[in-house]
Amino acid sequence: MSSSSSPVEDTLGGTAGRPGSRLRSPTFRRTRSLTGIPLLWALPGVALVVAFIYVAFGAGAWYAFTSWDGVSASAPWVGLDNFKEIVNDPSARDALWHTLELTAAFVILVNVIGLSFALALNRTVKSRNWLRAALFAPVIVSPIAVSYVWQYIFAFTGPLNSLFGTLGLSSWQHDWLGDPDWAIWTILVLLVWQYAGLTMSFYLAGLQGIPEELDEAAAVDGASTAFRLRRVTLPLLAPATTVSVALTTIFGLRVFDQVVGLTEGGPGGATETLATQVYKQGFVQGRFGYSAAFALILTALVAIVSLTQIAVLRRREARL
Amino acid sequence: MGLFRYTIRTFGRELALILIAAIWWVPFYFLITVSLKPADELYTNPSGLPSHVEFSNFSSAWEGVGGVTLGDALKSSAIITAGSIAALIVIGSLCAYAIARREGRISTGLYALFVFGIIIPFQLGLIPIYVTMRKVGLAGTYPGTILLYTGLLMPLAVFLYTGFVRRLPRDYEEAAYVDGASRLRTFIRVVFPLLRPVTATVAMLATVIIWNDFFIQVIFLSGSPRLTLPVAVYSFVGQYASQWNLVFAAVIITILPLLAFYVFAQRQLIKGFSGGVKS
Amino acid sequence: MASVALKDVSKVYADGTHAVHSLDLEIEDGEFVVLVGPSGCGKTTVLRMVGGLEEISAGELTIGDRVANALGPRERDIAMVFQNYALYPHMSVFENIAFPLRAQRANRAEVKQRVESTARLLGLEKHLRRKPRNLSGGQRQRVAMGRALIRQPEVFLMDEPLSNLDANLRSEMRGEIIKLQRELGVTTIYVTHDQVEAMTMGNRIAVLRDGLLQQEGRPQDLYQEPDNLFVARFIGSPPMNLFRAVLQVADGKVVCRLHGDELVLPEGYLDRRAALGRYVGREVAVGVRPEHLRDARIAPEHPRLRGEALLVETLGAERQVHLRLPAAAVLTQEVLDVVRDFDAPAVEELRAAGDDRQAEAIARFDADAEAAVGDTVELGLVAEKLRFFDLDSGASIK
Numbered sequence: 001m002s003s004s005s006s007p008v009e010d011t012l013g014g015t016a017g018r019p020g021s022r023l024r025s026p027t028f029r030r031t032r033s034l035t036g037i038p039l040l041w042a043l044p045g046v047a048l049v050v051a052f053i054y055v056a057f058g059a060g061a062w063y064a065f066t067s068w069d070g071v072s073a074s075a076p077w078v079g080l081d082n083f084k085e086i087v088n089d090p091s092a093r094d095a096l097w098h099t100l101e102l103t104a105a106f107v108i109l110v111n112v113i114g115l116s117f118a119l120a121l122n123r124t125v126k127s128r129n130w131l132r133a134a135l136f137a138p139v140i141v142s143p144i145a146v147s148y149v150w151q152y153i154f155a156f157t158g159p160l161n162s163l164f165g166t167l168g169l170s171s172w173q174h175d176w177l178g179d180p181d182w183a184i185w186t187i188l189v190l191l192v193w194q195y196a197g198l199t200m201s202f203y204l205a206g207l208q209g210i211p212e213e214l215d216e217a218a219a220v221d222g223a224s225t226a227f228r229l230r231r232v233t234l235p236l237l238a239p240a241t242t243v244s245v246a247l248t249t250i251f252g253l254r255v256f257d258q259v260v261g262l263t264e265g266g267p268g269g270a271t272e273t274l275a276t277q278v279y280k281q282g283f284v285q286g287r288f289g290y291s292a293a294f295a296l297i298l299t300a301l302v303a304i305v306s307l308t309q310i311a312v313l314r315r316r317e318a319r320l
Numbered sequence: 321m322g323l324f325r326y327t328i329r330t331f332g333r334e335l336a337l338i339l340i341a342a343i344w345w346v347p348f349y350f351l352i353t354v355s356l357k358p359a360d361e362l363y364t365n366p367s368g369l370p371s372h373v374e375f376s377n378f379s380s381a382w383e384g385v386g387g388v389t390l391g392d393a394l395k396s397s398a399i400i401t402a403g404s405i406a407a408l409i410v411i412g413s414l415c416a417y418a419i420a421r422r423e424g425r426i427s428t429g430l431y432a433l434f435v436f437g438i439i440i441p442f443q444l445g446l447i448p449i450y451v452t453m454r455k456v457g458l459a460g461t462y463p464g465t466i467l468l469y470t471g472l473l474m475p476l477a478v479f480l481y482t483g484f485v486r487r488l489p490r491d492y493e494e495a496a497y498v499d500g501a502s503r504l505r506t507f508i509r510v511v512f513p514l515l516r517p518v519t520a521t522v523a524m525l526a527t528v529i530i531w532n533d534f535f536i537q538v539i540f541l542s543g544s545p546r547l548t549l550p551v552a553v554y555s556f557v558g559q560y561a562s563q564w565n566l567v568f569a570a571v572i573i574t575i576l577p578l579l580a581f582y583v584f585a586q587r588q589l590i591k592g593f594s595g596g597v598k599s
Numbered sequence: 600m601a602s603v604a605l606k607d608v609s610k611v612y613a614d615g616t617h618a619v620h621s622l623d624l625e626i627e628d629g630e631f632v633v634l635v636g637p638s639g640c641g642k643t644t645v646l647r648m649v650g651g652l653e654e655i656s657a658g659e660l661t662i663g664d665r666v667a668n669a670l671g672p673r674e675r676d677i678a679m680v681f682q683n684y685a686l687y688p689h690m691s692v693f694e695n696i697a698f699p700l701r702a703q704r705a706n707r708a709e710v711k712q713r714v715e716s717t718a719r720l721l722g723l724e725k726h727l728r729r730k731p732r733n734l735s736g737g738q739r740q741r742v743a744m745g746r747a748l749i750r751q752p753e754v755f756l757m758d759e760p761l762s763n764l765d766a767n768l769r770s771e772m773r774g775e776i777i778k779l780q781r782e783l784g785v786t787t788i789y790v791t792h793d794q795v796e797a798m799t800m801g802n803r804i805a806v807l808r809d810g811l812l813q814q815e816g817r818p819q820d821l822y823q824e825p826d827n828l829f830v831a832r833f834i835g836s837p838p839m840n841l842f843r844a845v846l847q848v849a850d851g852k853v854v855c856r857l858h859g860d861e862l863v864l865p866e867g868y869l870d871r872r873a874a875l876g877r878y879v880g881r882e883v884a885v886g887v888r889p890e891h892l893r894d895a896r897i898a899p900e901h902p903r904l905r906g907e908a909l910l911v912e913t914l915g916a917e918r919q920v921h922l923r924l925p926a927a928a929v930l931t932q933e934v935l936d937v938v939r940d941f942d943a944p945a946v947e948e949l950r951a952a953g954d955d956r957q958a959e960a961i962a963r964f965d966a967d968a969e970a971a972v973g974d975t976v977e978l979g980l981v982a983e984k985l986r987f988f989d990l991d992s993g994a995s996i997k
Contacts, residue, residue: 024574124334
């Protein structure tokens, strides 16, 4: 926005006191302008980001191809051995599989439920703020801490089973946390419970961007509520959907706290995820190279899945 | 408005939602009741209200584990969170201002650097960071952890600030220049106060993220006297596993600060989280 | 095709505000009725109640031969054109117009045929694939109309459809809407705050103010015989001139005594105006339209008043002379309400001036009439066209 000076203004010296008028005098423009903000100011920020994100990323990626133990001075190169081990080791493959199925289920459920909440909440008037606050609250509680509450709920002698008992549904009682078939779904429940409020807030924000007139016009045009939802509301929610699905996917792939809090990866590795493996292999077993390999796979997964998603969803958006 | 003809139907919907919200809060119900129960009632009366309130659960929980009380952990969480936020705001706003107000390929490139930085998962880089910090003696220290969080959250902070600064009219800065202020003074006195909404958003998002973060804190602060609340509650459970009343007391102590904060700043918080949708 | 009848219809919001008070209005089949009034007068609320977008708090709404209070918008067989058109931004013109048919699950062939013929009717055939954001204001308006027309509804509701268009487009679209309505013969209720639009478009107009119906009837009737000060001042551009005078009888003649002058009315003036007789000795508001303030130099037969020229505007076909009259201005709530609609800050100024303010008027003279700022102008008031109003109630004295 460098201001061009008119010859008249230059001769007359501009109107005194008018902001920016001195900027237009030739001598002034050379000494000060907004483009003169020193790039130096950006240096600390850039340095921090380069160091902690980019360099660290590069170093970590490199370690994935070594068998480093984190202590010794040397990090012997092993090429693709770590990855081969991951592919061949059934527990490693399981961790990958758990991550994927958990993420898929999580993304679908948390978005569907969050959207339903948002649609329902958008229409209520009186208790709307309370409801929104109540449903959003779990988002900001410490995941690891709140996992223990759910550990209590899912315990074999816990309230969930006793509820089924009193309702006469004893066939529904399970050893939720101890049964390898069920354990992973307890994590799903906890994740959905914690983050449905977040997706709800995304969709609410999106809904607020849709003028109410459109829904009214559709109603006047004779469209049923379902038809309005399908043909008007949902397509116009596409930007919010993109954001919500992308973010929940990235988050699901990285899940850690809730696994540690609920099952610690058990029983017998039935709920290990990529992130827990990164932690355990590296910081418990000391196999930093192996841990880095897991982390690299996690990163690659996040990159591939989220980029494809965003591409697909954005193309849908553009078509609308 | 007027489309909602049958108030019975809307009333029913509202009722259903209230019911769902109530069910949604059942975990909190257990959290509170169990934390106030004496130990024996855990099995004799698992789901009901406590017969009498046992506040000693809280004082026991407060003792923490391994000589680190929950009070210490709370202090650590606070120090690390506050320190990181301060650094994020100062460094981030200056950095974003420099980028947003400049034209040219360098600044566009730098902006891209930050945007990508948001997407890149940090888990991979954590390993070399940990090792390096340990070598340098920064692991398990306040400055080290603050530095780490500042670096990891900087892309988000810069992203938010840049967007806002770009939309800020330059008139105020120009007026300050005409009045003879230096660039730094202009920034501090004129621009930064105008950035209050973004600063609030950055502060709130960072507070929730850092305060609740477990992965980094368990790696960097386990065993350190400066461990934070998430780590403290994890170790606490490690020791007192099935003493749910004590565990839940510890959980409440852990989540209470942010919940209290939430009660006051709830609208702003939700807005901060869902702000990205507008793009 | 149907008639619409509102009987004693009211709208009260949850916080107690009365948007509409006991409205009685009948609209015949095929009529074009305009609801007009300043912002906030309730006209859009009435429209939305007819459309089913607002709950009717009291009274009965009949569409055709059915009582419609409990029916949803879908069941009422009405179509609505919204002020901001409410076009579906993610759908093409074709899809926008087709939407009502798709909502009724019409088959593809029928949809195609009807959409295309509607588009042809509105001149949109070439734009069917475009999205609303790539259309001009006028085109968008037509798409909105097309979407409403395609359903061949019983009643057409229009909520200020032209207010977002520029002046030229507005007059062009006005004509098109009138033409369309006449061709199709659909019962139409049209809401606007522009009284010029109201006057030119409707078979009948209904003036609303603060939720109350002021007067309804043919445009010319409201123009020539306004029922109260509000209608008098609201309808007509330039507005009806108003000033205060005390009615007196002297030597058998009726005299209006103004502050600085007096107006002698013709013989037997009160004979045909019985109600006016009761106001002798009291102050009333006198109204006279600009075209009935004649140049006394060429029309000396009328009762005279002297005014001071403040401004002379030559408008090609006529000369509008703004004058200060030797009389007190009429500043009742009705008049202030009209002012508030287009210049809210001025209301405070006027109210502060209070009783001291002198009345101003606009006279329509011939284009070649001689008049200059500062001149004392001799005005001839056409006595037959004078209208009188009660200053307390605002009602006209007939």
